[in-house]
Amino acid sequence: MKVSRIIAVAVAVAVLAGCAKKKEDAAGEAAPSSGAAPAYGDAFVEGSIGDVSGFLTAVTGDSASHTAAGYVFNGLVRYDKNLKLEGELAESWEVSPDGRKITFHLRKGVTWHDGKPFTSEDVMFTYRKMIDPNTPTAYAEDFRQVTHASNPDPYTFVVEYEKPFAPALASWGMHVLPKHLLEEYPDISRSPLNKKPVGTGPFRFLEWKTGAKTVFEANPDYFEGRPYLSRVITRVIPDLATMFLELKSGGLDMMGLTPLQYTRQTETEEFRRSFNKYRYLSFGYTYLGFRLSHPLFSDKRVRQAFAYAIHKKEIIDGVLFGLGQEATGPYLPGTWAYNPDVRKYPYDPERAKALLAEAGWKDADGDGILDKGGRKFAFTVLTNAGNDSRAKTAAIIQQSLAAVGAKMEIRTLEWSAFINEFVDKRKFDAVILGWSISQDPDQYDIWSSKKTGPKEFNFIGFANEEVDRLLEEGRRTFDIEKRKKAYFRIQEIMAEEQPYVFLYYPDSLPAVQKRIRGIEPAPAGISYNFIKWYVPKGERKYTSFQP
Amino acid sequence: MLRYIVRRLLHTIPLLIGISLISFLVIHAAPGGPVEMATDLNPRATAEYRQRLVEYYGLDKPLHVQYVEWLGRMATLDFGQSFSRDGRQVSEKITERIPVTLGINVLSLGLIILVAVPVGIYSAVRKDSWFDRISTVTVFTGYAVPAFWLALLLMILFGVRLGWLPISGLVSLEHESLPFAGKVWDRARHLVLPVFVSAFTGLAGFSRYMRSNMLEVIRQDYIASAKAKGLPERKVVFRHALRNALLPVITILGLSVPGLLGGSVIFESIFAIPGLGQLFYQGVMARDYPLVMGSLVIGAFLTLLGNLLADVGYALADPRIKTE
Numbered sequence: 001m002k003v004s005r006i007i008a009v010a011v012a013v014a015v016l017a018g019c020a021k022k023k024e025d026a027a028g029e030a031a032p033s034s035g036a037a038p039a040y041g042d043a044f045v046e047g048s049i050g051d052v053s054g055f056l057t058a059v060t061g062d063s064a065s066h067t068a069a070g071y072v073f074n075g076l077v078r079y080d081k082n083l084k085l086e087g088e089l090a091e092s093w094e095v096s097p098d099g100r101k102i103t104f105h106l107r108k109g110v111t112w113h114d115g116k117p118f119t120s121e122d123v124m125f126t127y128r129k130m131i132d133p134n135t136p137t138a139y140a141e142d143f144r145q146v147t148h149a150s151n152p153d154p155y156t157f158v159v160e161y162e163k164p165f166a167p168a169l170a171s172w173g174m175h176v177l178p179k180h181l182l183e184e185y186p187d188i189s190r191s192p193l194n195k196k197p198v199g200t201g202p203f204r205f206l207e208w209k210t211g212a213k214t215v216f217e218a219n220p221d222y223f224e225g226r227p228y229l230s231r232v233i234t235r236v237i238p239d240l241a242t243m244f245l246e247l248k249s250g251g252l253d254m255m256g257l258t259p260l261q262y263t264r265q266t267e268t269e270e271f272r273r274s275f276n277k278y279r280y281l282s283f284g285y286t287y288l289g290f291r292l293s294h295p296l297f298s299d300k301r302v303r304q305a306f307a308y309a310i311h312k313k314e315i316i317d318g319v320l321f322g323l324g325q326e327a328t329g330p331y332l333p334g335t336w337a338y339n340p341d342v343r344k345y346p347y348d349p350e351r352a353k354a355l356l357a358e359a360g361w362k363d364a365d366g367d368g369i370l371d372k373g374g375r376k377f378a379f380t381v382l383t384n385a386g387n388d389s390r391a392k393t394a395a396i397i398q399q400s401l402a403a404v405g406a407k408m409e410i411r412t413l414e415w416s417a418f419i420n421e422f423v424d425k426r427k428f429d430a431v432i433l434g435w436s437i438s439q440d441p442d443q444y445d446i447w448s449s450k451k452t453g454p455k456e457f458n459f460i461g462f463a464n465e466e467v468d469r470l471l472e473e474g475r476r477t478f479d480i481e482k483r484k485k486a487y488f489r490i491q492e493i494m495a496e497e498q499p500y501v502f503l504y505y506p507d508s509l510p511a512v513q514k515r516i517r518g519i520e521p522a523p524a525g526i527s528y529n530f531i532k533w534y535v536p537k538g539e540r541k542y543t544s545f546q547p
Numbered sequence: 548m549l550r551y552i553v554r555r556l557l558h559t560i561p562l563l564i565g566i567s568l569i570s571f572l573v574i575h576a577a578p579g580g581p582v583e584m585a586t587d588l589n590p591r592a593t594a595e596y597r598q599r600l601v602e603y604y605g606l607d608k609p610l611h612v613q614y615v616e617w618l619g620r621m622a623t624l625d626f627g628q629s630f631s632r633d634g635r636q637v638s639e640k641i642t643e644r645i646p647v648t649l650g651i652n653v654l655s656l657g658l659i660i661l662v663a664v665p666v667g668i669y670s671a672v673r674k675d676s677w678f679d680r681i682s683t684v685t686v687f688t689g690y691a692v693p694a695f696w697l698a699l700l701l702m703i704l705f706g707v708r709l710g711w712l713p714i715s716g717l718v719s720l721e722h723e724s725l726p727f728a729g730k731v732w733d734r735a736r737h738l739v740l741p742v743f744v745s746a747f748t749g750l751a752g753f754s755r756y757m758r759s760n761m762l763e764v765i766r767q768d769y770i771a772s773a774k775a776k777g778l779p780e781r782k783v784v785f786r787h788a789l790r791n792a793l794l795p796v797i798t799i800l801g802l803s804v805p806g807l808l809g810g811s812v813i814f815e816s817i818f819a820i821p822g823l824g825q826l827f828y829q830g831v832m833a834r835d836y837p838l839v840m841g842s843l844v845i846g847a848f849l850t851l852l853g854n855l856l857a858d859v860g861y862a863l864a865d866p867r868i869k870t871e
Contacts (some may be wrong), residue, residue: 053633053819056632061586061589076573136600137596138586138589138592138596140596187634194634195633209821210640210643210821211825212716212717212819213716235720237819238815238816239816239817241817242714242818244815245699245702245715246715249706377783414578416577416578416579416587419579420579434690455594455597495780542720542721544721
């Protein structure tokens with residue numbers, strides 16, 4: 001999980017990241033993508049607002065780099081189209097009855113792009129690099145939990161943990177690195193492979209023109225079958241307006257649209273002739289978070305009153321042109337951890353007023369602002385500058401709260417000043433921010449009362465014994481039913497406590513050129529079956545890239 | 548003369564050190580450092596990892612030690628390694644982008660001179676004529692119009708509606724498969740919009756300067772006497788007036804030198820041109836100290852060099868100026 005930054009990196013690239021179920025009302029948007037027979041050939045051109053910073057995902061953190069590396073590398077496991085874990089380089093795996101040991105059975109006959117065979121030696125090497133202090137990786141923590149790792153034969157890899165740790169399984173989605181090409185480099189981020197990757201994935205690296213583009217070609221020997229598209233070209237186009245013009249003029253085949261573009265700028269015959277638009281929930285939510293030690297917000301009734309007073313539908317209509325869904329908690333509708341039956345807070349300013357009155361807030365002096373013991377109900381909400389939708393959200397909330405007698409000032413701050421000077425130092429009343437939602441439901445870092453230290457992520461200071469216990473329970477078992485029970489209960493508590501007012505889940509809005517076929521929207525979005533995307537023979541555009 | 552140049556060059560050294568010290572302090576004073584930029588609100592990043600990064604980048608040393616170390620490396624022209632995860636040399640990152648930015652800026656400056664000099668002369672000679680008025684309005688429109696807005700309008704017209712020109716980038720995706728002539732044509736088509744926008748928005752300064760210089764020269768007595776002795780206007784303007792009016796232009800050219808390598812972020816972003824402006828901007832946003840310092844030092848050096856070249860050029864062209 002990583003908070004979405006000032007620059008909406010998401011807009012351009014999130015399309016390839018995981019996404020949730022396609023909404024019914026969008027069913028008519030995308031024409032059935034059948035018609036002609038699959039054929040090999042043509043190129044797929046996408047835009048990205050940022051350049052790649054390296055191809056080894058262990059040491060990079062930006063989404064452009066992760067998308068690019070995803071073409072070249074594989075992990076042992078991955079999430080399938082229904083967001084369930086499935087084997088990738090591992091054919092299968094077993095978890096021991098006590099949950100402490102995972103045995104991976106690797107695929108046979110897989111080769112690196114340079115022809116060398118892939119074996120458990122490579123997996124072992126990757127594991128060692130992940131815990132090596134010379135590797136500047138943010139992902140070491142998951143691998144440090146491993147107490148013992150072994151590879152008894154070339155196609156078996158075994159890891160043991162001190163305690164069962166459910167998120168560990170997903171951590172083996174980490175890209176496996178080729179031992180024979182990296183052995184001699186103590187710091188893999190400074191190896192040539194970070195610039196010219198060699199992997200096992202569906203596409204082979206061809207070219208990286210820094211600041212301009214990356215080019216990959218289909219790997220004819222890919223273990224899941226050769227991809228239909230001969231090339232994937234990612235062009236760096238930092239400006240979203242330019243990217244949209246490129247898309248319209250045919251220079252790009254896919255782009256994540258903004259809500260404005262989706263509703264107002266693409267509803268033309270011309271656009272519909274050339275593009276299919278898709279719409280599904282993106283993996284993230286926007287929230288209003290309270291500093292819970294603040295005298296105004298330590299009372300649960302005040303937070304609940306806010307939830308009633310804030311008109312979420314109005315925010316979605318105003319900010320996202322209706323392209324989003326009201327949030328009820330920190331999990332995404334349609335995923336297994338999501339609990340649909342939690343306490344809801346329909347827009348009801350009267351109830352909000354009643355709750356505030358119950359908490360002792362009344363407008364005694366008749367100036368329209370509530371007060372209690374001579375203190376006015378006034379506070380400041382902080383959000384980061386440059387994020388238009390958060391600024392608009394703040395303005396709408398300001399109006400709604402004024403209607404129930406709470407005065408809210410809005411202050412927007414440059415990102416790093418916001419985080420370092422205000423959030424980290426707990427110098428805030430309330431914030432508007434967003435989290436992206438990871439596929440594994442373990443949110444220990446955000447909600448555990450042990451994670452309130454400096455630079456940790458429970459910066460609102462949420463502390464609830466039951467939640468602490470349930471978070472621990474959820475990550476210590478591989479049994480989905482048991483985990484589900486824990487996370488369902490956590491959501492009930494969250495809905496009751498309202499440590500955040502969960503505002504909305506925005507939609508992902510990709511548009512894809514019509515000549516690209518084989519796209520089948522699923523809970524995971526559209527890109528999970530990318531190697532099956534194709535262009536019928538008669539509709540090829542780039543003829544110089546023949547297979 | 549040679550002694551003068553050497554002395555001036557030596558003078559740039561303390562200046563450069565001063566500039567670099569101020570830059571160093573300012574970039575370090577900005578909130579958040581490279582580690583925070585890479586890890587803020589990323590639950591993956593543990594305190595231990597952050598500490599390791601701090602040591603990895605050498606940020607655990609006191610600030611003055613960091614500066615002195617950096618200065619020591621600079622003395623051997625070692626710009627250091629970028630903090631970005633590609634781990635490349637700063638000098639390599641900067642040099643690979645120089646041809647792009649320099650190429651476009653030279654073309655655009657060439658176009659500006661080509662247009663501005665005749666426009667300036669003609670407006671001066673025919674002061675207050677229709678041509679003078681129209682050209683004045685035109686160049687000021689260019690000056691006032693935001694480059695990104697003009698660029699977008701032209702992209703919509705020539706790229707989307709008419710489909711005559713490519714919208715962004717420097718070459719098309721199938722560039723490699725083209726024959727030589729095709730490659731040249733492809734590149735030229737991609738350069739039309741960026742060079743035009745950059746030249747049109749930069750035309751005002753040069754043409755106005757040319758016009759006012761020319762006006763001043765035309766008022767001089769020797770022009771009156773040249774006219775009086777019956778020389779044709781052509782000869783008066785081009786042989787007597789123009790030469791003198793061009794002199795101050797040398798100054799402007801000298802001052803343009805740092806600009807040749809200074810790319811504009813907005814301009815480069817709009818046209819998706821991988822130039823120095825974008826590189827510097829991203830460096831600042833990621834607090835990539837070595838990259839930012841490297842770019843600033845090069846910029847400062849070029850500015851000082853440009854000033855020196857302007858002075859020297861002036862001294863060479865105008866015998867009245869003494870360098871001693």
